[in-house]
Amino acid sequence: MLELQYELESKAAKWYATIDIANAFFSIPLAAECRPQFAFTWRGVQYTWNRLPQEWKHSPTICHRLIQAALEKGEAPEHLQYIDDIIVWESTAAEVFEKGERIIQILLEAGFAIKKSKVKGPAREIQFLGVKWQDGRRQIPTEVINKITAMSPPTSKKETQAFLSAIGFWRMHIPEYSQIVSPLYLVTRKKNDFHWGLEQQQAFTQIKQEIAHAVALGPVRTGPEVKNVLYSAAGNHGLSWSLWQKVPGETRGQPLGFWSRSYRRSEANYTPTEKEILAAFEGVQATSEVIGTKTQLLLAPRLPVLGWMFKGKVPSTHHATDATWSKWIALITQRARIRNLNRPGILEIITNWPEGENFGLTDDEEQVQVARAEEAPPYNQLPAEETCYALFTDGSCRIVGMNRKWKAAVWSPTRQVAQATEGESGSSQLAELKAVQLALDIAEREKWPKLYLYTDSWMVANALWGWLGRWRKANWQRRGKPIWAANIWKDIASRVEKLTVKVRHVDAHVPKSRANEEHRNNEQSKYKYGKAWQIDYITLPQTRQGKRYVLTMVEATTGWLETFPVPHATARNTILGLEKQVLWRHGTPERIESDNGTHFKNSLINTWARKHGIE
Incomplete structure (x- = not known):
């Protein structure tokens, strides 16, 4: 249902109309051979259904598909459908009326009944799936607000659960919803007695x-011109994130949603940095469903997180598992690279949250996030005659006795020669800057016409892509304080004005296995979300509840994992797992990759794949 709401938000229509099919389930006859399985006894007499019963768990799916098939066969105009509810939209009332008439005609010809009282609109405001819609905005209906605000304090667990169910559907409208209602959830737990105290009343x-x-x-x-800003933060009791949009001319952005949740299991023991990374990770996943993965996202955490992601290694003080860190790194770094307009998919900004104040970046911040210098192509795509102008830089730091010593290095891939410089009382970040200075020294000394700079420092790459201009305009200060290493940045800024410098961020510290995996992921990024999956079976250490194997299904563009435990690794169980965990949840993919095991490659699976159009 959320996917339909996100899609309807993107229409920003002026007029709407809704169509509700009358007795949709009872319009669908059951085949004679299927009727025995719906037999029941009432007052000593045996009966059976001859129409699709409403309470059967598969009835909504069957009903939805049959109505969808009828609309597709009749070439219905653009619409959205959820089981027997349909909505159409347009910029004028006449256009909406015409589309609605056409869809009603198709449904009537297919054997479905339409009551005039079930047709609403054309109207500028309308309710669809219990939500009020106007100009593409999703709102809580007034009658729902009045009903909730009139509720009395619960007097039992059951009443508390009913109240939480009534408000839970609207949680995306409420900042930090999870933290607000957490005292109410406490009184609903089985192990707790019901006690309505001051905390619950507040x-x-x-x-x-x-x-x-x-x-x-x-x-x-x-x-x-649209800026998508994701604000994320980790509090004492849980995570929060919100997505906003702003276009030129707006003094305040438009919210697209608020999300929150409490910490799960060991997450409460994470370090502050890990909690912030987790909040950003969850936020990137959630917002991808709203705005997709191809749009640029300005990430605004309360602590910087991108630097940790692009280091490619887990800090020694971490509490989260290595697998969790790998999951964070894989999603965020890959999402950061999905762009075709010489801009990364994710840029990081540090600013205040918008709740309670005007939302927006400063003029300088807006300018730097939009205007970006040309990015260097991958080294293996450089023309052969220009590879001699490419240099790779790196910086490191180590502690010797009581002192910190840094080392900056530059490597020329064509000459297979490295040049380095060392110093004391500095950090690895300082060494990265010194390496850039060293690269500029080489280019100037040899009078190169251009320099292709490949750095593993996200900070250096962003600075050369645009931050230097903002810092210079602000007199090398930020919020009244000198920026870090201002003198070095000034030197670099003055030198890049005289030399054409193109920069590219690279991951220098990754093992070959991960580099190969990343290459495969980049190849798969041509697919949209949910259209490419990798599957495999793993064997459990011991049989649990009769299950010995787990079918793992990894979404290729995000690394999202689905699992399906089975007693045996067979072709039939593979199909069952894919249908339940992938097709039903994410839609039909275009491609599925696997090894050549008989549980993946045989006539049964090949026939199933051809039927669904899967490669």
């Missing part, structure tokens, strides 16, 4: 106030 009052003043979400806008 949470109850606050969440009703938040519902009453909830903001509209959307519309989702696209285009080069």
Whole structure:
């Protein structure tokens, strides 16, 4: 349902109409051979259904697909459908009326019944799936707000659960929803007795106030001038993130959604940095469903996180597992690289959260995030005659006795020669800057017409892509304080004005196995989310509940993992796992990769794949 809401937000229509099919389930006859399985006894007499029963768990799916097939066969105009509810939209009432008439005609010809009372619109405001829609904005209906705000404090666990169910659907409208209602969830736990105290009453009052003043979400806008900003933060009790959009001329951005959740299991023991990375990771995943993965995202955590991701190694003080760190690094670094307009997919900014104040970047920040210098191509794509102008830089630091010693190095791949310089009382970040200075020394000394600079420092790459201009304009200060290593940056800025420098960020410290994996991931990035998967079976250390193997399914563009435990690694179980975990949740993919085992490559799976159009 959320996917439909996100898509409807992106339409930003002026007029809407909705169509609700009357008795949709009972319009679908059951085949004679299927009727025995729906037999039941009432007052000593045996009956069976001859129409699709409403309470059967597969009825909604069957009904949705049959209506969808009828609309596709009749070549229905653009619309959105959820089971037997349909909505159309356009910029004028006449266009909406025409589209609605066409869809009603197709449904009637397919044997479905339409009541006039079930057709709403054309109208500028309309309710669809319980949500109020206007100009592409998603809002809480007034009657829902009145109902929630009129509720009395619960007197039992059951009443508390009913209240939480009533407000939970609207959680994306409420900043830090999870933290606000956490005292209410405490009284619903089986191990706790029901006790309505001061903490619960305060949470109850606050969440009703938040519902009453909830903001509209959307519309989702696209285009080069649209800025998508993800604010993420880790608090004492959980994670929060929110997605905002701003276009030129707006003094305040438009929120697209607020998310929050409490810490799970060992997450509460993570270091502060790990918690911030987790919040950013969750935020990137959630916002990708709203704005996709191809748009640029300005990431605004309360602590910088991108630097850790591009180091490619786990800090020694970490609490999260290596597998968790690998998951964070894989998603965020790959998402950062998905761009075709000479801009990375994710840029990091540090600013204040927008709640309670005007949202927006400063003029200088807006300028730097949009204007970016030309990026150097990958080294293996350089023309052969220009590889001699390419240099790779790196910096490191180590502690010797009581002193810190740094080392900066530059390597020429064509000459197979490295040049280095050393110093004391510095950090690895300082060494990265010294390495850039060393590279500029070589280019100037040999009078190169240009320099292709390949650095593993995300800070250096961003500075050369645009930050230097902002710093110079601000007199090498930020918020009234001199920027770090201002003198070195000034020197670099003055020298790059006289020499054409193109820079590219690279991962220098990765093992060959990970580099090969990253190359495969880049090859798979041509697919949209959910269209390419890698699957394999792993064997459990011991049989649990009769299950000995686990089918693992990894989404190729994000690294999202789905699992399906099975007793045996067979072709039939492979198909069952893919249908339940992939096709039903993520849609039909275009490609699935696996090894050549018989549980992946045989006539049964080949026939199934051809039927679904899967490569």
